[in-house]
Amino acid sequence: MSYQIQNLKAETAAAFTGLFAITSENVRHFENGEYFVLYARGSKRVQSILGAEREILVLGNVYDDQQARSVRFARRLINESDGRLESSLCVIVHQDPRGNAKLKRWGRENGLAVIPVYTSTGVLPRNQELERLLSYEFFTQDPFDVTGPVANDAQFFGRRTEAQELARKLQSGHIRACFGIRKIGKTSILHRVLAELKDNFDAVTLFIDCQRDDVFGMDAAGLMHSITQSLLSLKASGRAYAEVDACPSGPSIAEAARQFQAALSEFDRAVVLAFDEIDYITPSNGGAEQWRAGFVEFWRNVRAAYHAAARDERRVSLLVSGVSSRWFAVESIDGVENAALAFIPEEYLSPLPRGAANAMIKNIGAMAGLRFEEAALEAISSFCSDMPFWIRKACSSIHSKIETAVRPITLQASVVSAMLEAYGHDEGAALAKVALQHLFRVYPELREPSLALLVEDSQLPAGVRRTLNRYGIADTTGRVSGSMMRMALVMVADEVPFTDNSAPKQDEARPLVSEWAEELAGISYRRNTMERALRSLVINFLRMSALTNKDGASAKASLLSAIPEKRRFDLEPFNLELIADKLFWLELVSVINKHWQLFERIFGDKSAFNENASIINDRPDAHAKHLEPSDVAMHRRALQWLDERIAKV
Incomplete structure (x- = not known):
């Protein structure tokens, strides 16, 4: 060898x-x-x-x-x-x-x-x-394409210190929580905390993955008995970490609680119980009805055991991770006092700080020859509401659109913004919508306040605004946190059509959020379809002109000639299709005006073309202004005017 x-x-x-x-x-x-x-x-x-x-x-x-x-x-x-x-x-x-x-x-x-x-x-x-x-x-490699939990330092942006501090507190006998919207990074930080505990602290850790069928399929007594048996197994083996071993049957809840307290007293070092996907053992899980009553039973006895350990000067710590903090914030459930209230704190894993989000994009992008201006970094982070998973998916889309031959390349905000807009409509909004739908399913009280953010100057209670901010839906000013989030909220609102055609009575009046969103979604969809058709039309006609006039400019040169010099410099490295894909609506209109002799037989009246194009460019969905019936009619007429002419080609 x-x-x-x-x-x-x-x-x-x-x-x-x-x-x-x-x-x-x-x-x-x-x-x-x-x-x-x-x-x-x-x-x-x-x-x-x-x-x-x-x-x-x-x-x-x-x-x-x-x-x-x-x-x-x-x-x-x-x-x-x-x-x-x-x-x-x-x-x-x-x-x-x-x-x-x-x-x-x-x-x-x-x-x-x-x-x-x-x-x-x-x-x-x-x-x-x-x-x-x-x-x-x-x-050609896509370093942004990471689908599973992230744990190593090179990928774990902005949260290393947070994970280390969390592990230190758990070693000391604290109760901590990690709530957050889907794909915010809860599992990544949980895995990092568990690794920190294994490597750097003298603690025994039992991991309870509540999404396992055999775990949430048990009742409160069964889960407590399973935790007890798993702890005793850890004690006997001398190991420091294990996942809960579900036992199919067990004693009554009172006996299970007694055995649980006795098991905790066997340990001389800190015992950490880490619950992941906690929503599966709350009343939110309609597929496990036993947790409607069992939730209070379970946490009442966990709280009693925790207090008993504290009196015995033994360290027992809890870490709870999941989407909804709802069931740890209500005073009672079905008239029964909620034992988890004020026991499990309302702590959230919020989006990344802006500096950490920008650093993540910059560092990972360098692995694929993509460099970003500061303004471009800001545009991506803002568009994705600083959500790390959303940022990776958006950057992966950008990566796929940049030719290998032009790398390394520095991307400017104007180029990136056009790509982000296309990504949001094609894929990003649907991705964000899934996360919102899951949140609203396990925490339905947040749905209406979230949709209310779509209405300009919506007035929400301070506590609700704070919760929406912690989930990354709203920013600190009470507005929607980013364009991708706004697109997703519009999609969610559009699924609840407003069917009552009669005027609501004064005492029944409510914000017509879904009606507003439905109109915006319809206009947005038709405009995006129109924009794609116009891009295709421009490319094909410029190509045809270049082929018939061999001594003239190329199709790419003709396209760039209609664009301001700074944008021309930005777009020069790309091929014709990618350049057209990056053009804004007004830039497409400028190209058509520059080469009007090619498009005159399609649109006929140049002033009518520019007037209707200007109306379509006024995007009410982008700045959430109120739509009057006259606005809707005007947008529809402008879209219809262009539709009819493009359809004849």
Whole structure:
């Protein structure tokens, strides 16, 4: 094996000459694997392409089946280099036909942009061919595409200190909660807290995943008995962590509570009970009716055990994670005093601070050759309400629209904003809508106040505004937190049609939110359809003109000639389709006016075209102004005018 690895090391060093200067080389072993290790400093051109100022790690092996240990070894070497190596980039040379995709995926999980170089013969390309290969493999990967919980430092933006502080408090016997909208990052921070407890604190942790069928399928006595048996098993084994083992049957709630208190008294170190997806064992879960009454029973006895442990000077901690804080904030349930009230605090995992959201976009984007102006970072974070998962999905969409050949590229706010708008209508609003629907299902009291935000100058009680802000629906001023959130709220409101055609009585009057949203949704949908049709029309006619007039300008040049110089500079790197996709409505109108001779036979009257285009550009859904019947009629007439003319093409 050593002979083969030495040959591949020599071949790699020779192939990289001209693009890199090799500053260090050796052969190392890691987890029974053998690797060559090179430190390579890129030429100025390579540094510019990859955005790398430090040396780059080049790792290689001769195995025909790559394992995740290769990326773990790369991460260890980078961490141990004391800043000498690029922290988020490495090259791995390998001989696994399926290795490229695996190494990229494992790299994303470890916060690394892995550039895989596959060779079946042990011979690597040289010079420009190697440069093209490295650029392609680097720029085509999507580092924003992370679907599961995030835990490592390279991906865990803005919340590392928060997780460490939470773990410290749990070690000290505190009760903490982590409520938040779906995909806000609750599971990620929970996993990070559990890892902190395992690695840095002397505590016994029992994890209760309430979404498991065998967990929420039990009643209060059964779950308490299962927790007790799992704790006793931990005590007997000496282990520090386990997931609850569900027992199909158990004693009465009174006996289960007694046994639970007795089990807690067996421990001399802190006991942490971590509940995830808590909504499944609350009255919100219509599929588990036993928790309608069982919720109060369970928490009454947990509270009694917690207080008993405190009197005995033993540390017992609780961590509750879920979407809805509703059942921990009401005074009674079905007339029974709520034992969880003031026992489990109303603490939320809110959206990222703006600085952390921008840093996440900037750092991850660098792994794919995407650089963002500060204004572009602000535009993305604001559009996505600083929700980390939403930001990743939006940036993944942006990544897919940028050609590999033009990277690295710095994206400006004007370009990014157009992409965000398209993403919101095509996918983003539906993604946000799912999160809102889930929240409103488990916390229905928030639905009407949330929809009321769509109405300008809506007056909501301070407590409600505070809750909406904690969930990321409203900002600190009481307005909708971002465009993607607004689009989703409009979609949710549109699902509740206003059917009463008669005027409501004075004492029955309510904000006609759904009626307002329905009109806006209809106008928005027709305008977006119109905009796509107009883009296609512009592209096709400019292409036709360029083909028939071979001595004239290209279709791309004709398009750019109608755009202001600054925007022209921004859009120059893209092809015709992508440029058209990024144009604003008024820019499309300008292109048509610039080349009116091509479009005159379609639209006929230039002044009528511009008047109707101007009406359509007035977007009431973007600034939430009140729609009068005359506004609706005017928008519909303008859309109909353009529809009829485009349909004849």
